[in-house]
Amino acid sequence: MNRSARPRTGSFRFWFATRRWEWSPEVYRMHGYTPGEVEPTTDLLLKHKHPGDRDQVAEIIARSLTEGEPFSSRHRFIDTHGAEHQVLVVADRIHDADGRAVGTAGYYVDLSGTLTDVGQEALDEQLPELLESRAVIEQAKGVLMRVYRIDADQAFKLLVWRSQENNTRLRDLAQQLIAELPEIPAAPEATVARFDHILLTLHERIPH
Numbered sequence: 036m037n038r039s040a041r042p043r044t045g046s047f048r049f050w051f052a053t054r055r056w057e058w059s060p061e062v063y064r065m066h067g068y069t070p071g072e073v074e075p076t077t078d079l080l081l082k083h084k085h086p087g088d089r090d091q092v093a094e095i096i097a098r099s100l101t102e103g104e105p106f107s108s109r110h111r112f113i114d115t116h117g118a119e120h121q122v123l124v125v126a127d128r129i130h131d132a133d134g135r136a137v138g139t140a141g142y143y144v145d146l147s148g149t150l151t152d153v154g155q156e157a158l159d160e161q162l163p164e165l166l167e168s169r170a171v172i173e174q175a176k177g178v179l180m181r182v183y184r185i186d187a188d189q190a191f192k193l194l195v196w197r198s199q200e201n202n203t204r205l206r207d208l209a210q211q212l213i214a215e216l217p218e219i220p221a222a223p224e225a226t227v228a229r230f231d232h233i234l235l236t237l238h239e240r241i242p243h
Contacts, residue, residue: 043145044196047075048129049099049106050138056080062143065122067115085111085119103128103136109183120147123183123193144196146189168206175209178216 045061054077060070066083073079077096084092088110098104105126112120126141172194179190198205222230 044200045143046141047106047126047143048138048140049096050129051100051103052137054100065114065120065143065145066112067118083112083114085113087111099139105139105141107141109185120145122146123185123189144193146185146192168209171213172205172209175212178212 043061043065045063045065046059047062048057049055050057056075056077058070058075062075063070063072080096081089081093092108092110095104095106095108099106105128106124107126108124110122110124112122114120123144123146124141125144126139128136129138129140131137172191175194176187176190179185179193180187183190183193185193194205194208197203198208201208
């Protein structure tokens, strides 16, 4: 698969003590800068966020600093040319030698646009595997859609990215994701109750 057909991705690090950001060249370019043109700061980061998502991202950064949580989010930002990007930020904690969280590091995944290019190439290359493993891949897509609040095309694009980035078969990634789902904490009771209501009243909203 050509790299140009994949979703654009870039890496970052954020150090809690100094509040210092590190961007890969790809993240600079996503925002419309040449690498090293500006110093990435929290203020600059928030300046680029879509007004509708800015408070959400500011809250996530604040939780990173006070509780050591990873900077993970799905949000929109505006680059220097005025173009809107929808990105998924997937991150984990950086620990020091004593196991304390000292920062967060991960990837920006630009989900803007459609799946057409990346999806067609993936299907062309892996069609037999995808047909054989359709059920588990669809399950994995459903998990990603719910957790990250993205659509089916974006979920598939995300799986393809991880598959190509790590030279791992889509089926194997999907199976491993489903196998490790029990490690995720149970949903809060309020969420389960809301889902119960939706499930029990679905028939009332089906168009006739």
